[in-house]
Amino acid sequence: MARNVFSCRNYAKKGHSVVEITGDLTFETVDVMRQEFVNLRLTQPQKVILDCSAVSMLSSVGLGEFSKLIKWGLETRCEFKIVCQSGHVVEVLEIAGITDMIPLYPTIDIALNR
Numbered sequence: 001m002a003r004n005v006f007s008c009r010n011y012a013k014k015g016h017s018v019v020e021i022t023g024d025l026t027f028e029t030v031d032v033m034r035q036e037f038v039n040l041r042l043t044q045p046q047k048v049i050l051d052c053s054a055v056s057m058l059s060s061v062g063l064g065e066f067s068k069l070i071k072w073g074l075e076t077r078c079e080f081k082i083v084c085q086s087g088h089v090v091e092v093l094e095i096a097g098i099t100d101m102i103p104l105y106p107t108i109d110i111a112l113n114r
Helices: 030-043 060-076 087-095 108-112
Strands: 007-013 016-025 047-058 079-083
Touching (some): 016 108, 047 087, 047 108
Parallel strands (some): 016 047, 047 079
Antiparallel strands (some): 007 016
16 A cells, blocks of 8 residues: 655744644654754744644654654743644544643634634
8 A cells, every 4th residue: 555645844824833744654754744843943933733634644753753842832832733633643642642732623724713
């Protein structure tokens, strides 16, 4: 079975820094996201949306990078939101306790307006 093509990009929208993540987030692809997170930290945003609506698979390595970014956000008082509907990804985020700390939204538009 072919893997979904991975991409990660950061853009600004309605006062938020949006990190759009697409595809399978695994050991093989995590370096791309890790570098985008480094770039994000340099801009010192006050509001960040992790758009995981197109993430098809989230490995423990990807989850670890999310945790590091969220820890940084808590230390710098950056407000985080997550956009995701994928059952697998939501389940991983719930099990890890991330959804206890960060609100989860079904769409980017809803997250931007809350």
